[in-house]
Amino acid sequence: MSDKKENQHALSRGSRRSFLVKIWIGLGFVALLEFIGVATAFLFPGKRRVTADNFKTVIEAGPADKFPLDSVTAFVRGKFYLVRLDDGGFLALSRKCTHLGCTVPWVSKEKKFVCPCHSSTFDIRGAVVSPPAPRALDIYHVFIENTVVKVDTAKKIKRTEFRSEHIVYPESV
Amino acid sequence: MTQHEVAPKKLSVFQRIRYSVFPGTQRPVKDQRGYRRFFNSLILHFRPRTVPDRTLRLTLSWGLGGMAVVLIFLLIGTGVLLKFVYEPFPGKAYDSILHLQRDVLFGQLIRNIHHWSANLILIVVFLHFLRVYFTGAFHPPRQFNWVIGLGLFFTVLLSNFTGYLLPWDQLAFWAVTICAGMLEYIPGVGLWLQKLIQGGPAVGSATLSNFYAIHTAILPALVITLMPLHFWRVRKAGGLVIPGAPGEIKGTRGESVPAIPNLILREVVVALVLLACILVFSVLFNAPLESKANPGLSPNPTKAPWYFLGIQEMLMHFHPFFSLFLIPILMMTALLGLPYIDYNTDTGGVWFASPTGRKTAVVAALTATVATPVGILADEHFIDLANWADHIPPLITNGLIPFVIIFAASAGFYVLIKRKYAATNNEAIQALFVLFLVAFLILTATGMWFRGPGMKLMLPFY
Numbered sequence: 001m002s003d004k005k006e007n008q009h010a011l012s013r014g015s016r017r018s019f020l021v022k023i024w025i026g027l028g029f030v031a032l033l034e035f036i037g038v039a040t041a042f043l044f045p046g047k048r049r050v051t052a053d054n055f056k057t058v059i060e061a062g063p064a065d066k067f068p069l070d071s072v073t074a075f076v077r078g079k080f081y082l083v084r085l086d087d088g089g090f091l092a093l094s095r096k097c098t099h100l101g102c103t104v105p106w107v108s109k110e111k112k113f114v115c116p117c118h119s120s121t122f123d124i125r126g127a128v129v130s131p132p133a134p135r136a137l138d139i140y141h142v143f144i145e146n147t148v149v150k151v152d153t154a155k156k157i158k159r160t161e162f163r164s165e166h167i168v169y170p171e172s173v
Numbered sequence: 174m175t176q177h178e179v180a181p182k183k184l185s186v187f188q189r190i191r192y193s194v195f196p197g198t199q200r201p202v203k204d205q206r207g208y209r210r211f212f213n214s215l216i217l218h219f220r221p222r223t224v225p226d227r228t229l230r231l232t233l234s235w236g237l238g239g240m241a242v243v244l245i246f247l248l249i250g251t252g253v254l255l256k257f258v259y260e261p262f263p264g265k266a267y268d269s270i271l272h273l274q275r276d277v278l279f280g281q282l283i284r285n286i287h288h289w290s291a292n293l294i295l296i297v298v299f300l301h302f303l304r305v306y307f308t309g310a311f312h313p314p315r316q317f318n319w320v321i322g323l324g325l326f327f328t329v330l331l332s333n334f335t336g337y338l339l340p341w342d343q344l345a346f347w348a349v350t351i352c353a354g355m356l357e358y359i360p361g362v363g364l365w366l367q368k369l370i371q372g373g374p375a376v377g378s379a380t381l382s383n384f385y386a387i388h389t390a391i392l393p394a395l396v397i398t399l400m401p402l403h404f405w406r407v408r409k410a411g412g413l414v415i416p417g418a419p420g421e422i423k424g425t426r427g428e429s430v431p432a433i434p435n436l437i438l439r440e441v442v443v444a445l446v447l448l449a450c451i452l453v454f455s456v457l458f459n460a461p462l463e464s465k466a467n468p469g470l471s472p473n474p475t476k477a478p479w480y481f482l483g484i485q486e487m488l489m490h491f492h493p494f495f496s497l498f499l500i501p502i503l504m505m506t507a508l509l510g511l512p513y514i515d516y517n518t519d520t521g522g523v524w525f526a527s528p529t530g531r532k533t534a535v536v537a538a539l540t541a542t543v544a545t546p547v548g549i550l551a552d553e554h555f556i557d558l559a560n561w562a563d564h565i566p567p568l569i570t571n572g573l574i575p576f577v578i579i580f581a582a583s584a585g586f587y588v589l590i591k592r593k594y595a596a597t598n599n600e601a602i603q604a605l606f607v608l609f610l611v612a613f614l615i616l617t618a619t620g621m622w623f624r625g626p627g628m629k630l631m632l633p634f635y
């Protein structure tokens with residue numbers, strides 16, 4: 001017991017040794033932080049880790065008049081639905097439920113998207129009809145070049161509710 | 174050769190090898206006990222030399238901690254075997270499991286043992302946790318071992334969850350998808366965390382390789398580090414808590430008996446019986462495997478793994494900020510803090526603290542058994558606060574208001590128990606513990622058996 005006390009006393013006297021020990025401990029912490037930083041950077045999904053998926057993000061859906069009014073077409077590869085409303089406008093809806101991420105099928109009989117997981121429903125524009133889903137279905141950017149409908153799947157656009165400016169109209173209308 | 178090493182007798186090469194491995198046996202062995210002494214001393218490097226007689230009773234520990242150890246070793250053993258066949262890639266994982274089951278000798282059996290042990294260890298560790306709590310074995314000097322134990326529990330839980338994804342069947346894929354979806358609701362870091370864990374925007378190949386690395390390297394390493402720490406603390410505390418009748422004066426350790434054979438024999442018996450049960454079970458029942466994961470088709474209903482069903486059920490009733498974030502955080506903090514509360518008495522070793530503790534625990538269990546189903550049914554069928562007051566955000570109607578009501582009711586319950594039964598804070602806190610425990614168990618059972626397609630409430634088996 002008294003031995004220990006003496007030892008501590010020697011250290012706390014601010015001797016050169018205690019100073020060096022503190023430096024070593026400090027360096028140890030720096031090394032630890034560096035390791036954590038490198039590990040997080042290594043693990044965090046960045047561009048380098050996801051390549052093949054990112055490669056072709058713009059999907060050509062086809063000529064605008066191929067899609068009948070008031071219809072929903074599933075694009076499995078792009079994981080979205082191309083919706084044509086009855087006024088001729090287009091919307092690209094993500095098929096991922098905004099509640100917990102299940103895939104929502106289009107139930108044409110009910111004219112609704114019905115989530116099988118916790119039975120959220122969405123109308124043809126992706127707006128929530130019944131919760132628990134908290135937000136309207138996410139959308140992707142739609143653009144029409146030379147009457148061909150294209151969807152950019154690189155970036156999902158989150159929205160709380162449906163608004164008319166989400167709709168894209170072909171030029172002829 | 175130097176002069177120091179002159180051997181008293183010429184040894185054959187086999188003898189020299191044997192003595193190098195078992196140095197203790199080199200001394201002339203007069204009778205068979207020499208060998209036994211050697212192996213005993215090996216065992217005594219891991220186990221204490223003597224143990225208090227009274228801690229050997231099965232009704233103290235129920236052998237649960239020991240069972241958990243056996244299961245950990247079984248899981249590591251079978252897991253290492255599985256690693257030789259399993260391929261952690263979305264295109265291959267499911268097929269490698271099929272290959273394992275169809276073409277590999279004993280492949281199905283090894284998978285079954287791993288699967289059933291993994292599920293059983295959760296139950297065993299949970300029961301161990303309950304026995305430690307209800308025998309008051311978290312009082313000083315065992316406070317920190319309770320914390321280490323919680324760390325082990327958490328590690329085992331995460332191991333189960335990361336392993337759940339690996340077969341890459343429909344069950345695995347969608348359970349993990351919705352659990353990852355839950356992360357999104359954690360304020361601030363949720364999205365970041367979700368992306369980090371998934372390794373991308375959705376559950377996919379990066380998620381599988383993340384989970385595989387965590388499941389087969391990080392968590393096993395963590396368990397293997399935490400377990401010796403746990404056992405060391407048990408020994409530092411002088412062994413298990415000494416069981417006692419209520420009101421008995423503390424500090425009587427009673428007689429100590431040699432650990433060999435008294436303790437070791439019991440441990441071996443528990444281990445062998447457990448192994449036999451698992452083996453028989455695994456021969457009779459195959460681990461489930463559904464069809465291959467299909468990201469385009471969610472099964473109906475899609476449920477989280479069974480040990481998360483309590484949380485999933487809470488999610489059906491509370492705003493996600495409360496059910497996925499605030500309530501779990503509060504519960505975790507409460508569990509970690511339990512041994513550090515300033516208790517009126519030290520009830521270590523007494524089941525349910527005292528006769529009053531037993532009575533109040535029963536009252537709490539009954540209260541929760543009535544209140545929880547009533548709450549669930551009322552919320553499902555009658556209460557629709559969000560619609561009655563639709564100008565108020567759901568964070569308040571589905572979150573804050575029910576939360577405050579339940580919080581106030583629990584506080585009221587605590588005060589009531591304290592007053593009505595003139596209870597110590599040990600007993601009253603235990604009553605709260607039982608209240609939440611039983612509520613949680615009922616929520617889990619509801620999620621497991623009473624939720625059908627579309628997550629609607631319904632009776633099971635119909």
Ligand code: HEM
Nearest residue numbers: 234237238239241242302310318319322323325326413414
């Ligand atoms: C992988 C998980 C675990 C393993 C392998 C394990 C193993 C063990 C073993 C072998 C013992 C000796 C006594 C007995 O068998 O009951 C023990 C005691 C103990 N465990 Fe655990 N345990 C685990 C998880 C936990 C958890 C979740 C808790 C509580 C939060 C906990 C808290 C304790 C405490 C406080 C003791 C001392 C009990 C006493 O002195 O009576 N352990 N554990």
Ligand code: FES
Nearest residue numbers: 097099100115118
């Ligand atoms: S995931 Fe769609 S309702 Fe829950």
